[in-house]
Structures are given as C-alpha cells and as structure tokens.
Amino acid sequence: MAPVPAPEPFELLETVEAVDARKLRFERNRIKLPMGVEGTFGIIRHPGASLAVPITDDGQVVLLRQYRFAVQARLLEFPAGTLEEGEDPLDSMKRELGEEAGYSAERWDALGPMLPCPGYSDEVIHCFLARQLTPLENPPAGDDDEDLEVLLMSPQELDAQLASGNEWLDGKSITAWFRAKQLLGL
Structure with a gap:
C-alpha cells in the first residue's frame, strides 16, 4: 500500500483568514504552487x-x-x-x-x-x-x-x-x- 504522498513545497504568501472550530481549523491562504501559479485556496486543517x-x-x-x-x-x-x-x-x-x-x-x-x-x-x-x-x-x-x-x-x-x-x-x-x-x- 502506498504511503501518504510526500508534500511538495509551496510558498505561503499570506493567511487571509483562519477560523477555529471544534477540532478543525479553516484557513484561506494565498500561496504560490510548485508550478509557479499564485492563488487563494481554502483548506480545512484536521488533526487526523x-x-x-x-x-x-x-x-x-x-x-x-x-x-x-x-x-x-x-x-x-x-x-x-x-x-x-x-x-x-x-x-x-x-x-x-x-x-x-x-x-x-x-x-x-x-x-x-x-x-x-x-x-x-x-x-x-x-x-x-x-x-x-x-x-x-x-x-x-x-x-x-x-x-x-x-x-x-x-x-x-x-x-x-x-x-x-x-x-x-x-x-x-x-x-x-x-x-x-x-x-x-x-
């Protein structure tokens, strides 16, 4: 079985918003992806x-x-x-x-x-x-x-x-x- 993929580097430009909720955290980040594209992406941070x-x-x-x-x-x-x-x-x-x-x-x-x-x-x-x-x-x-x-x-x-x-x-x-x-x- 394949392991969890290794992270590829990205550049965090700015965390626009972060909201903590029960065991979760929602973030909206401006990032630069590994291929050079910049954008704003939402992510739910979860402890696993x-x-x-x-x-x-x-x-x-x-x-x-x-x-x-x-x-x-x-x-x-x-x-x-x-x-x-x-x-x-x-x-x-x-x-x-x-x-x-x-x-x-x-x-x-x-x-x-x-x-x-x-x-x-x-x-x-x-x-x-x-x-x-x-x-x-x-x-x-x-x-x-x-x-x-x-x-x-x-x-x-x-x-x-x-x-x-x-x-x-x-x-x-x-x-x-x-x-x-x-x-x-x-």
Whole structure:
C-alpha cells in the first residue's frame, strides 16, 4: 500500500483568514504552487483520524448507524475517531472501538492511510482491521454528542446494502471495507 504522498513545497504568501472550530481549523491562504501559479485556496486543517473495520469471530461486521448533522441523516459507518494531539492512531482506534462499539480487539492489521477529501482538507485517516473481538462488560463512555446504534451484519448483507443504496455508507467506510475485503479474501 502506498504511503501518504510526500508534500511538495509551496510558498505561503499570506493567511487571509483562519477560523477555529471544534477540532478543525479553516484557513484561506494565498500561496504560490510548485508550478509557479499564485492563488487563494481554502483548506480545512484536521488533526487526523483512525478507523477500524471490526469483524467478530463468527464473521459478522460491526457497524454504527450514526447521525451526521452536516447531511442531516443517519449513515452506516465503521467506528472511527479524531486523533488527540500526539496520539498514536492505533491507540486512538482501540479507545474509539470501546467507546463507540463496546468491543476490544486482540488482533489489529493495518489497512493503510487514506486521504478522504484532499481537495480541501489535509486529514489523513489511518485504517485498521480489528479481529478477535471481545464485547466489553462496561464500555467506556463516548462523546456526549454522538447519536449512534451498534449493528452486526454479515459481509454479504453489508455488500447488499452498498449495492442497493438503501443505506448510506460514508466514503471512509466504503474505502476501508474494500481494503478489508482484500485482506480477508472476500
């Protein structure tokens, strides 16, 4: 799997505007691109995230149905979370798997990083396959503002949902599922 592309140099001419929001920062910058073109570009600065495709011992896929304000809908997603400052992506994912789905995992395989929206964000999501799951008796409390439901589906049911379009999966989950299926030989 290819690593995240190495940055190419650009010249920052001016930060026109910067707005801090919950774990994000929006910037409008005047820059000179590597090929010499100048322009104003918006970018969302993101601390990064991690995501897990959890698979139970009997082959069920653990998913979340989560309300997302930006699209005002409930989406199917894999457990994921924003990295805290200096946090290791795998440590973050272990915490999020417990908080969001109520599981711990013994086996972790890297599925590689992904860039979900490189046209306007520097976010990198580190994807993992989580196996040998154990349900937690007393899962740690998650974020107060998360509205989610834990679901179990067979891989065939998940593929059928994707094919039908009856349930929406977000892009990061679709990418991670595709990568996990390759590793699992599905």
